[in-house]
Amino acid sequence: MRERGASQSARRAREFEAFVAGAAGRLLHAATLLTAEPPDDNPRARRLLTAALAHTYASWDRLRGEDPYDRTRQQLAVRFARGAWHQYGGLGWTHPRSRAKPAGVLNCLTPQERLILVLRMYEGVAEEQAAALLGLPTERVRAICARAMATLLHPPRETAPAIAEVAPS
Amino acid sequence: MSRMSRKEADVRRILEEPQPPVPRDLYADAVRRGGRMLRRRTAARRLMWLVLFAAAVAFIVWASIAQPWVEPPSETTPPLTGW
Secondary structure, eight states, rough: HHHHHHHHHHHHEEEEEEEHHHHHHHHHHHHHHHOOOOTTTOOOHHHHHHHHHHHHHGGGGGTTTTTTHHHHHHHHHHHHHHHHHHHHOOOOSSOOOHHHHHOOOOTTTTHHHHHHHIIISSSSHHHHHHHHTTTTOOHHHHHHEEEEEEEHHHHTTHHHHHHHHSSOO | OHHHHHHHHHHHHHHHHHHOOTTTTHHOOOOOOOHHHHHHHHHHHHHHHHHHHHHHHHHHHHHHHHHHTTTTSSSSSOOOOOO
């Protein structure tokens, strides 16, 4: 019994190491895009990814053919959504506070816009799947994605946060 | 349609640009935390079974002592004697 447990744990460690070696770069990039941190200074993205990977490791033996990358990405998205909720308070999707330090390319977007844009455009998750993951209607995901793309391609001037505050969330 | 896909390609290019370096201790941290989660889960499962087992034993002991299925002696009717 104990021997079987040990061999299972060794196999899990081996498979998990191979998975991390292959997927960590892309996942860390996605996490860094989510948190809008600069690529060379991303403590929050690292924390997010470590937590998501730890969850994947803990449920490795019960994956049953499910894609571990998919599972980790899902964890990452859910944890980010929950973290944004707590960090920004209330509905959690308000505009990010202006920061003095240098930030990532997606800093002009709200956390929700970043999340949906990264899921749809960077990870290539289908609209329906992203909607199901976040508990939103598909139309809303499509609208937020379009808005995020427009904001990203044509960054607003300084007046944008005032408009965002007036708009009902 | 083509305008949309061009916009999508632009956005994808913006998203692809900076590649952050992967920290070396990411794997070790994840395994440490994941292992801790696994151990906690195992301990919680064991505790649950233990509590369940203890409850079952306690119930059996109580039932064998109290024997709730035996009809209690009547307390309202006086015993029928002398006829």
